[in-house]
Amino acid sequence: MADDSGKIGWGVQRRGRGLWTRNAVKGVRLRDENLRRDGRIEWRSWNPRASKLAAALIRTKRDPTLLIPEPGSTALYVGAGHGTTISHLHDHLCGSDNHHGGRIVAVDLSPRCIRDLIRLSGARSGISPVLADARRLDQFAPFVPERVPWILQDVSQAGQVDLMIRICERFLAPSGVALLSLKAASERWSDGGDEAKFTQAEERLTSSNLQLNERIDLRGFEDQHVMFVIRAD
Amino acid sequence: MHLHWDWRLARVVDAEGIIIDESVWDGVRSSGLVADRIEMVRRKRMTPEARDLFERFPEVDFSSINPEIWPPFTSEEMSLLDQASIILARRGLEESAGDVDRRMEHLVHAVEEMRISWTTMESRVVEWVGLFLTGIDLDEQRRNIVTEAAASSSFEDLLQRLETDSPQHSPTNEEWVAIQGASSSAVEMSGRIKDAELAIRTHAESHIPSLSALLGPLLAARMTVAAHGRARLSRLPSSTVQVLGAEKAFFAHLRTGSPPPKHGMIFQHPWISRSPRWVRGKISRLVAGKASIAVRVDEHGGKAWGDEEIAAIERAVQAVRSRHPKPPSKRRR
Numbered sequence A: 001m002a003d004d005s006g007k008i009g010w011g012v013q014r015r016g017r018g019l020w021t022r023n024a025v026k027g028v029r030l031r032d033e034n035l036r037r038d039g040r041i042e043w044r045s046w047n048p049r050a051s052k053l054a055a056a057l058i059r060t061k062r063d064p065t066l067l068i069p070e071p072g073s074t075a076l077y078v079g080a081g082h083g084t085t086i087s088h089l090h091d092h093l094c095g096s097d098n099h100h101g102g103r104i105v106a107v108d109l110s111p112r113c114i115r116d117l118i119r120l121s122g123a124r125s126g127i128s129p130v131l132a133d134a135r136r137l138d139q140f141a142p143f144v145p146e147r148v149p150w151i152l153q154d155v156s157q158a159g160q161v162d163l164m165i166r167i168c169e170r171f172l173a174p175s176g177v178a179l180l181s182l183k184a185a186s187e188r189w190s191d192g193g194d195e196a197k198f199t200q201a202e203e204r205l206t207s208s209n210l211q212l213n214e215r216i217d218l219r220g221f222e223d224q225h226v227m228f229v230i231r232a233d
Numbered sequence B: 001m002h003l004h005w006d007w008r009l010a011r012v013v014d015a016e017g018i019i020i021d022e023s024v025w026d027g028v029r030s031s032g033l034v035a036d037r038i039e040m041v042r043r044k045r046m047t048p049e050a051r052d053l054f055e056r057f058p059e060v061d062f063s064s065i066n067p068e069i070w071p072p073f074t075s076e077e078m079s080l081l082d083q084a085s086i087i088l089a090r091r092g093l094e095e096s097a098g099d100v101d102r103r104m105e106h107l108v109h110a111v112e113e114m115r116i117s118w119t120t121m122e123s124r125v126v127e128w129v130g131l132f133l134t135g136i137d138l139d140e141q142r143r144n145i146v147t148e149a150a151a152s153s154s155f156e157d158l159l160q161r162l163e164t165d166s167p168q169h170s171p172t173n174e175e176w177v178a179i180q181g182a183s184s185s186a187v188e189m190s191g192r193i194k195d196a197e198l199a200i201r202t203h204a205e206s207h208i209p210s211l212s213a214l215l216g217p218l219l220a221a222r223m224t225v226a227a228h229g230r231a232r233l234s235r236l237p238s239s240t241v242q243v244l245g246a247e248k249a250f251f252a253h254l255r256t257g258s259p260p261p262k263h264g265m266i267f268q269h270p271w272i273s274r275s276p277r278w279v280r281g282k283i284s285r286l287v288a289g290k291a292s293i294a295v296r297v298d299e300h301g302g303k304a305w306g307d308e309e310i311a312a313i314e315r316a317v318q319a320v321r322s323r324h325p326k327p328p329s330k331r332r333r
Helices: A052-059 A085-095 A109-123 A137-143 A160-171 A192-206 B033-041 B048-056 B075-098 B100-132 B141-153 B157-160 B173-207 B210-216 B218-226 B228-235 B238-243 B249-257 B277-299 B306-325
Strands: A006-009 A012-015 A017-022 A033-036 A041-046 A074-078 A103-109 A129-130 A150-153 A172-181 A211-217 A224-231 B002-005 B009-013 B019-024
Touching: A006 A017, A012 A052, A012 A085, A017 A052, A017 A085, A041 A085, A052 A085, A052 A172, A052 A211, A052 A224, A074 A085, A074 A160, A085 A103, A085 A109, A103 A109, A103 B075, A109 A129, A109 B075, A129 A137, A129 B075, A137 A160, A137 B075, A150 A160, A160 A172, A160 A192, A160 A224, A172 A192, A192 A211, A192 A224, B002 B048, B009 B048, B009 B218, B019 B048, B033 B075, B048 B228, B075 B100, B100 B141, B100 B173, B100 B218, B100 B228, B141 B157, B141 B173, B173 B210, B173 B218, B173 B306, B210 B218, B210 B306, B218 B228, B228 B277, B238 B277, B277 B306
Parallel strands: A074 A103, A074 A150, A103 A129, A150 A172
Antiparallel strands: A006 A012, A012 A017, A017 A041, A033 A041, A172 A224, A211 A224, B002 B009, B009 B019
8 A cells, every 4th residue: 555644634644554643632542542652742543443534534535634624613523423533533623622722513312422422522622512313403503503614424324315415505614525424234225235325325415416526435444334525515 | 574593692584684673692691501592492492582572573483593694603602502512411311311212121131131141051050950860850840950959058958859869979069069059040040030020011011001011011122122112113114013023034035035024023922922823924913013003002192002902902813813723725826
């Protein structure tokens, strides 16, 4: 594999095959990821097998810089899970003590996940956990008072594409980026297998008012998953 | 004219987007109060400001969705919003323990796991004791062996209790302690299963009374858990209810065209498992249909089914049985 070492953003770095984020809470590891010191900066390894966003950054054929939000901006993360990706996003978007002034609105339906996110938000200011059903936009809309430049949706349930279109129409700022991590196994059974489901999703997205930029195959990191990169027109 | 509001203010806006009137929350802003107000907005309830405007303009249309032109949030308001999100997330987390479906889920799974370990422990003890006591009938005495071994103070005591002669080889003292310990664990485990089942029963009889009346509280709870909660079970078609628990056979049917399963866990109902083989499919279809109705009654707050409704269904089941007294001829088609 080619060596693409270099900075992807303020707090995201690629070194050889690995991705690293600038640890906002020095010395603290979320799982058992590696830490690496580089002068006054501590880098925390970002496992592409545990995070689909990291996998997409490695696999994209375009500029990976376009896939992550600007430090200090607001990100909407729908289907936040236990907070692995959120923590790395926070490293980049907020930094230590949120000196960038970024916000991550983390929506999840599961109280078990929200529990972990509440704990995470205690150590990392800038994370707003929201317990809500992603399909009911009014449930989390009060926490997203303005359109946001960056959205990631990873809900792993049927109807992800239509939900993504609704979320983007309501919350995505002009020229913002939205990522849809589509899980084939969650969509209804159809002829033609996973490939057909991804193609169908692609058609639905192209026929909406959104612009489909890239389709990133995450196979090898996360099977049966594709990351769609969407832009608002 | 439209009435819009968020937790900070309410506005009446006309069709051209001109602000007709405005009411701003001017109380002391604490994160707790902000959380309360956001909860009102989420439930589409009016804030005091919205109510105030509504009284002045009773003819407005509602819309809680913020229009594009809305006062931007100050950084102080943003930070209140972030604090409120954590308060609301905590409240939601606390409320989740009030969800009977989640509580039944733990109980039902706990019973499943305990049953698995109980069967292995029980059969281990029976074979273990049987190794020494060659004179006893392992099938007839099966139930006794474990309880008696658990209650015995020594191996000799066990011999007396089971009324059998001294064997050629006896376990060593240490071995006996291990046997007795394993038996006590098995007995204790069966007690714990009963405790958990009692808890399931009480939950099922209040949460899913009609379904419990039809299927028995334990089976009703198991099916509700398999469907991921009462609300979801009530939305499933009865054809799915019929094969809940037979997913392996069902998807094998879709993949390979093998015969579809006739019943899933609903088979545990004696109306089906105690019926002749050739009517089980018909009866399970009937019972699954009634089960879907029952759970919908429970989900939507209907009057719970009693003996009368269940007796009527049992008559229908009887009718199916008597209509097909003999297995169908195999020479059809």
